[in-house]
Amino acid sequence: MFTAKIKVTLRKTILDPQGKTVEHSLKSLGYDNISGTRIGKYVEMKIDAKSKEEANKIAEESCKRLLSNPVMEDYEFEII
């Protein structure tokens, strides 16, 4: 059994108003050195696969077909 830890974020070229607002709030708390705040989604799931390669393939397909929308999002994941 493997665990996939998946991160889905808005593509870098897309404005993230939520990230901007959160960053603004962090700055108002005095953290002036914070920049580039982006908000995303985290998905964790178990994959019953024979090998890490197979788990990798299933996670990749899941991200491509459902978990992310390539028009507006990027994804990355790790299998452990």
Added chain:
Amino acid sequence: MNAKVGVVVFPGSNCDHDAYHVFKEIIKADTKFLWHKEGSIGDRNIIILPGGFSYGDYLRCGAISRFSNIMQDVVRFADNGGIVIGICNGFQILCESGLLPGALLRNVNLKFVCKTVSLKVENNKSIFTSNYGIKEDIEIPIAHGEGNYFCDEDTLTDLVSNNQILFRYNDNPNGSISDIAGIQNKKRNVLGMMPHPERVSDSSLGNTDGLKLLKSVAESVM
């Protein structure tokens, strides 16, 4: 051939009855609800994907609905030239299914906006807009948190050069690229729009700017 309208009902749809009412009681078309678990649209020749929060907007608006049983047949129907209209959540579902280009992002001000807005009819040579004048201003309500239309520059150039943009906001309420409120596909049989024409189609509500759209679609198959 008479209009046979199918209004798809997903768990969480909430504008399905409004659309049904307009087609059935005002336009007097043969109208039926289609439950999302049905595998076929049957004899319907116009499909409405209504507004609402299908599957609770989980993951992304429209992302789960796109894989429902009925949507497999709606995609087949649209690919064969069948008429499909997606309103609000329906527009999001059409983008997720790939029947329309682009995606709907969170409103740029992060707020759910519920108000009547002014739209400009950008193209009246479509089965959806033939009852409007070119550049006519119409008043149609919006009610969404994720209506900020986005696509890459190449897609936008395509939308413009193929006259696919049917409606633009006169005062952009959500950050949509190029003020886009509604688009059609290249084949001109699929319409997606965030504003709700079904909410302004009954004269007892004081505004019928939406009726021209829904009526012209029903007339197009008569």
